[in-house]
Every structure is written in C-alpha cells, then in structure tokens.
Amino acid sequence: MNVLLINPDMGLCLLPKTVPMGLLSIASYLQTHHHSVQIYDRNVNRTSLKKIVEQFSPQVVGVSVTTSYHIDDAMAISRYFREHNIPVVWGGHMATIIPELILQQRAADYVVLHEGEITFHELLQALENNTSVAQIDGLTYLDNNGNFVQTPDRAFACLAEFPMLDWSLVRPEKYLDTFMGHRNVFRLYTSKGCPGRCTFCVNESFNRRSYRARPFLHTSSDIDHLIEHHGVDTIVFYDELFGMDKQALRELCDFLRSRNIIWGAQTKIGVLSPDDMQHMYDCGCRWLTYGIETGSAEMQKRIRKGISLDKIDKDLQVCANIGIAAAGNFIIGFPDETKDQLRETVALILRSNFYRSMANIFSPIPGTKLYGELVETGRILACETLEEWSKTAIISFYGTTSNFSAVPTRHLLVLQNYIHWRSLFSQNKKLAQGMLKSTLGSLTQRRLWGMIRLGISFIKLFFSVAWYRFAYPDIRREYGLK
Numbered sequence: 001m002n003v004l005l006i007n008p009d010m011g012l013c014l015l016p017k018t019v020p021m022g023l024l025s026i027a028s029y030l031q032t033h034h035h036s037v038q039i040y041d042r043n044v045n046r047t048s049l050k051k052i053v054e055q056f057s058p059q060v061v062g063v064s065v066t067t068s069y070h071i072d073d074a075m076a077i078s079r080y081f082r083e084h085n086i087p088v089v090w091g092g093h094m095a096t097i098i099p100e101l102i103l104q105q106r107a108a109d110y111v112v113l114h115e116g117e118i119t120f121h122e123l124l125q126a127l128e129n130n131t132s133v134a135q136i137d138g139l140t141y142l143d144n145n146g147n148f149v150q151t152p153d154r155a156f157a158c159l160a161e162f163p164m165l166d167w168s169l170v171r172p173e174k175y176l177d178t179f180m181g182h183r184n185v186f187r188l189y190t191s192k193g194c195p196g197r198c199t200f201c202v203n204e205s206f207n208r209r210s211y212r213a214r215p216f217l218h219t220s221s222d223i224d225h226l227i228e229h230h231g232v233d234t235i236v237f238y239d240e241l242f243g244m245d246k247q248a249l250r251e252l253c254d255f256l257r258s259r260n261i262i263w264g265a266q267t268k269i270g271v272l273s274p275d276d277m278q279h280m281y282d283c284g285c286r287w288l289t290y291g292i293e294t295g296s297a298e299m300q301k302r303i304r305k306g307i308s309l310d311k312i313d314k315d316l317q318v319c320a321n322i323g324i325a326a327a328g329n330f331i332i333g334f335p336d337e338t339k340d341q342l343r344e345t346v347a348l349i350l351r352s353n354f355y356r357s358m359a360n361i362f363s364p365i366p367g368t369k370l371y372g373e374l375v376e377t378g379r380i381l382a383c384e385t386l387e388e389w390s391k392t393a394i395i396s397f398y399g400t401t402s403n404f405s406a407v408p409t410r411h412l413l414v415l416q417n418y419i420h421w422r423s424l425f426s427q428n429k430k431l432a433q434g435m436l437k438s439t440l441g442s443l444t445q446r447r448l449w450g451m452i453r454l455g456i457s458f459i460k461l462f463f464s465v466a467w468y469r470f471a472y473p474d475i476r477r478e479y480g481l482k
Contacts (some may be wrong), residue, residue: 003030004058008065008073017044017175018187018238021165022092022116022310023064028166029117037169042073044174045167049080058086062116063108066092069303071390078107087127091116092331093206097367098389099140100148105386111140114206117162119154127413156208159192165222169442171231180287180355183443186226191254194240196268197304199369200293200331204242206367213245221256227259237265243272253283262286264325269307274318277427287325287355290315295348296341299334308357309348311367316352316437330419333362333412335370335379335404339478342407342415346479349419359419361412362404366392379404414475417468 004026007020020041027037038056040047051172061081063074071094078088090102091112099111110133112119119138126133133139138154177185191214192209226232235256241250242265256263265289277288290312294300294416297309319326330345349357364371366389374380382404383389403409423437476482 001035002057002058003027003035003037003051003060003062003124004056005037005039005062006064006074006077007039007043008063008070008077009042010067010069011072013386014435016187016334017177019170019172019175020064021189022066023062024165024167024170025162026062026091026116026120027169027362030121030124031166032163033121033124033359035121039169039172041174044171049077049083053084060087060089060127062089062091062112062120063100064092065090066096066391067094068389070094075390076106082106082109084196089123091120093202094366094389096206097202098386099150101384101386101389102149103142109141113138113140113150113154114154114208116259118157122258132235144203147449154212156212159212159218159477164213164218167222167225167229172226172232176230176232179234179236180264184231185234185240186230186232187236188222188226189239190214190237190248191239191244192263196241196306198293198306199303199373200334200362202365202367204369207240211241211244213248216251216255217301219252223255223259223261227261230441233261235261235263237263239266241271242267243276246276249276250279253279253285264288266291269315270311272315274322277318277322277324281322281324285324287327289327289329290318292328292348293331294334294337295330295340295345296337297344299341303334312348313352316354320353326353327356327358328352328354330359331362332359332415333403333405333407335362335374335409336338337362337405339407342405343479346415346419346481349356350480354423357419358423359416361416363392363402365402374404406428410472411475411478413468414472415479415481416482417465418476421469 006025007023020039023039027039030037038052038058040052063077066073067070070313072094081088087110088108089110090108090110095102095111096113099113101110102111110123113125115138119136122136123133123139126136126347133141134149134151136273137152140148140150143149172186175186176183177187179185192212192434193210194203195209197209214290223232223235262284264285266289269290270291272288277285292307292312293303293305295309300307316326330347330348330349359411364374375382383392403412405412
C-alpha cells in the first residue's frame with residue numbers, strides 16, 4: 001500500500017528542528033513489509049499537501065500528533081483526506097492520551113497507542129485484506145454502532161527487532177542546526193523511555209517507565225551515514241535518560257572518539273560517575289544537560305524526581321573539573337510552590353556555573369499525575385474538544401496561561417525571563433548566537449505566511465523577555481537577583 005506519514009506544522013512553536021524519528025522508524029519498518037512509504041514533514045517542506053498527494057497517491061495516511069502544537073494542522077490534514085475517503089490514522093504522545101475524543105470528533109479513523117511500528121503494520125494488513133481490526137493490540141477505533149473500542153495494550157518490542165533507519169526517507173540536511181558555537185549539529189537518540197516516576201512527565205503513561213536501548217549497530221550506522229552523506233560533525237543525544245547502560249556507554253564513547261565527533265547529551269543527576277564523565281570528555285563530550293527542575297528538597301520529593309540536592313552540587317563540580325559544560329533545566333511555579341521554595345531554586349542557579357539555565361513555568365501536561373490531581377481537585381477543567389486541547393501549552397518557555405503556585409504570576413515571569421536573559425546574554429554569547437541562527441534557519445524553511453508569523457512571534461518574544469528582565473527591580477531583589 002502507498003502510505004503517507006505526516007508530521008504536522010507546529011505553528012509558532014520555537015522548539016529546535018528534529019527529524020520526526022518516530023515516523024522514520026515506522027516508515028523504515030513498513031518498507032521491510034513491502035509498503036511504499038513517504039514522509040512529509042510540514043515544518044521543513046514547503047510543498048503543498050495537494051501536490052504531495054498528486055505525486056504519491058496515498059491509500060492510507062498516518063499523522064504524528066506528539067504535542068498539542070500539532071493538533072490544529074493535524075485536524076486540517078485529516079479533513080482533507082477524509083473528504084477524499086482515504087483512511088486517516090493518528091499516533092504519538094498526544095494522540096495516545098486522548099484517543100476517544102479524537103475519534104468522536106471524526107479527526108481520525110484509527111488511533112494507534114504508544115509505539116506504532118507493529119500496530120500500524122497489522123492495521124495496514126487488515127485494511128488491505130478487508131479483515132477485522134478487533135484483534136490488533138494497541139489500537140482504538142469506533143465500531144459500526146459508533147462505540148469507542150480500545151484493544152489491549154501492546155507490549156513494547158525489543159528495539160533490535162526493528163530495521164535500521166532508512167535515511168533516504170528524509171533530508172537530514174534540513175535539520176542541521178547550530179549549537180554551542182558548532183555548526184552541522186544533528187539530534188539523535190540511543191534509547192527510548194525512562195524508569196523515572198516524575199509527576200510532571202508523560203513518560204510514566206506513554207513509555208510505562210520502560211527503558212530500552214537501541215542496538216549499537218543501528219546507532220553507529222546512523223552516525224556514519226550522517227557524517228559521510230550530510231556533513232554532520234556534532235551530535236546532540238536527546239534520549240530521555242542518557243548513559244544508563246554503562247557497557248553500551250563505553251562502546252558508544254569509543255566509537256564517537258574514532259569518528260572525531262563533538263557531542264553532548266541529556267541525562268539525570270546521579271546517573272554518571274566521575275569516571276564515566278571523564279571517559280565521555282576524552283571521547284568528545286563537551287556538554288551535558290540535566291533536568292533538575294527545582295532547588296527545593298521538599299519540592300524534589302513532591303515531584304518524585306529522585307535526586308538529592310547534595311548530589312547536584314557534586315555532579316556539577318565534576319563537570320567543571322573535567323571541562324564538560326553543564327546546563328540545567330528548571331520548572332518554576334509547581335502547584336502550591338512557595339516563595340521560599342522558589343528562592344532555593346534561584347539560589348541553586350546562581351551558585352552553579354551553568355553554561356545555560358532554562359526555567360519553564362509549570363504547565364499541566366495531560367497524561368501526567370499532576371494533571372490528574374489538578375483535574376480531580378477541580379483546579380482545572382479537562383479539555384472537552386480538540387480545539388481546546390490545541391490551546392494547551394505543553395511547554396511554557398516564555399509566559400504562562402495558568403498559575404497553580406502560591407507565588408504571583410508576575411513573579412514567575414520576572415524570574416523566568418531573568419534566568420533566560422542571564423543565560424543567553426550574560427553567560428554564553430555563542431549559545432545566543434546559535435539560537436538566533438537556528439531561529440533564522442527555521443524562518444527560511446516556512447511558507448511565506450508562516451515565516452511572517454514566526455518572525456513576528458520571535459520579535460515579540462525578545463521584547464517580552466527584555467521587559468520582564470529589567471522592569472521589576474523590587475521583585476528581583478526579593479529573590480536575590482540584581
């Protein structure tokens with residue numbers, strides 16, 4: 001069958017460019033089962049939907065809906081194909097959370113839950129042979145009477161069962177970025193999932209706290225291809241938890257050293273030992289990003305992050321001694337968070353020599369424990385339509401639409417923007433330059449109207465950050481900021 005897999009336009013979201021790896025994995029798997037597959041990423045491809053359809057004539061369409069930012073465009077895509085009687089399948093993190101609503105609003109004919117490779121393949125077999133889909137695990141749909149049906153969850157596959165990625169399905173050069181003074185930066189992953197229980201994260205519901213490493217042969221082959229054919233010389237590993245398997249870590253490090261690659265990763269405090277970090281540095285690692293979230297010991301327990309404050313200082317000191325630049329990601333404004341708890345977070349940021357610190361204002365993410373608690377206690381109302389879901393900010397990089405803390409919203413905005421300004425313009429000019437180049441690159445890949453809207457959004461964002469950074473000295477002093 002001709003299968004078109006679409007990554008919807010994320011609108012004004014300023015997240016970095018990444019290959020839709022989930023779609024690439026599904027497409028590679030489907031090709032091994034003799035389907036003809038094409039990936040259409042509307043964030044980097046200016047070709048119109050109509051022209052893509054005329055060129056490819058899809059028989060089934062898969063739409064990746066991983067965040068609320070995808071929903072508006074995903075709905076428009078679905079309307080187009082359903083009008084042409086072409087089956088539409090949604091999948092991804094967001095789709096897994098709200099499958100019944102998606103189906104009841106007729107946005108899709110089927111929703112694939114969790115990981116999509118095997119479920120999508122079995123669905124295509126059923127559609128091709130005109131047989132029942134009732135025995136396919138990990139699938140939701142409406143039966144002939146309009147009743148919602150959810151089949152049993154599918155057990156996660158060992159990643160070694162999937163084929164190596166077929167990079168001819170995308171154009172990796174479209175996703176090259178700049179970061180930390182490096183050009184030709186590419187984002188890749190070596191594992192899926194995380195065993196953590198963080199109450200603000202969707203991992204527990206989507207990945208079921210499962211951690212699975214990709215086979216080393218797959219990762220190394222990807223890197224060799226990207227180096228040889230697309231000029232990649234710097235890699236950001238965006239695994240949810242990098243470095244858990246020590247033997248695999250050593251093997252990967254030695255391989256990266258042999259290829260003279262500069263790289264960095266995202267990990268958790270306490271996962272890497274000093275010996276691990278020294279070997280990583282010797283093999284080209286130049287930065288690590290830690291999800292720290294809060295400097296309050298009490299709040300650390302409440303969000304079930306599973307790290308101790310003394311361990312934070314130790315790991316950051318090891319990074320400094322070795323020469324690895326450390327970044328810290330924080331969340332401010334957790335439900336019922338107090339000013340004193342926020343001061344502890346600010347104090348941690350100020351005393352730590354981060355090359356970058358980012359503070360996102362808490363936003364309740366559907367499918368997390370904190371979101372469920374807020375709904376149960378009546379502090380928020382669950383969205384009832386896809387249109388409402390599309391306006392739900394999954395990540396509040398700048399600004400907030402809700403505040404569940406015991407701190408005034410203006411205080412959160414001042415703290416957030418002070419931290420961002422300090423990180424980008426006071427501590428690391430290379431990082432600021434890289435982000436500017438990355439944003440300009442994103443603009444040039446948009447259609448004209450999208451380019452204009454994103455450009456205006458970026459300008460507004462800059463002045464908003466500057467305003468909150470400088471306009472409220474009394475609030476800054478209250479938290480020990482200059």
